[in-house]
Amino acid sequence: MASTNDLKNGMVLNIDGQLWAVVEFQHVKPGKGPAFVRTKLKNVESGKNVDRTFNAGTKVETATVDRRTMQYLYNDGVSYVFMDTGTFEQTEVAPEIVGDASGFMLENQEAIVATNEGRVLFIELPAxxxxxxxxxxxxxxxxxxxxxxxxxxxxxxxxxxxxxxxxxxxxxxxxxxxxxxxxxxxxx
Structure with missing residues (x-):
């Protein structure tokens, strides 16, 4: 659990059983009334963006996301295969998760593979x-x-x-x- 005062870009929240990444956030203290936090959230699985407002100090559940640098090995026609450069463990990633990133990946190139409880959430390429x-x-x-x-x-x-x-x-x-x-x- 974290407070909305602790939000950072890239943080992943678990809201109503779905994972949402914080794209933008802004703390607002109006002259009248309580402070609040305005956020733009992106659904990790569907890619849908929503705007959501929280009262300042509200507790939100954070999701543990493991980001590892992995090497893209090859596409076997069914999935994309990545290898953890530290443990040499291979991970297969479905084409739907890789998405548009597939057009910019070369074999042996490094990418960040984000997982939650063993499930691959998304692939992050260098800028x-x-x-x-x-x-x-x-x-x-x-x-x-x-x-x-x-x-x-x-x-x-x-x-x-x-x-x-x-x-x-x-x-x-x-x-x-x-x-x-x-x-x-x-x-x-």
Missing amino acids: SVELVVSYTEPGVVGDSATGRTKPATLETGAEIQVPLFIEQGEKIKVDTREGGSYLSRVKG
Whole structure:
């Protein structure tokens, strides 16, 4: 149990038998009336976001979430296999839990696997990853100064929008949050 005064981003709460991650929170002390805590919560299993307000100091049940850095090994066609780098124990994760992250994972890449009571809740990738553009149409000379984009297929099979000057075979940095977006070229 914790108090709503102890909330932090990323903390997981057990509310009515469901697990909710704290996305945002704000302590509000109005001029009149008691203080309260306004939160934005994300359901760990369904991904649904809700806004919820608690009275300040209210007790909330926290869930124990074990976050471990694991290495992504391979996809066997049914599930994604991760290995704990400390114990070499392998964990199979269903495609529904991996979700969009699958488009930015390469074999042997590290990711954080969050579990609760032995059940995998979600996969957390680094904020950005470096991937090679496996296919994109050639850009037109002189178009590099504009902010226009074109579709590009990455080595993982994911498709994102990139600037017109990006060419096939180039390594780029991709933001893994919010479905992936182009950040920059990787030099070298």
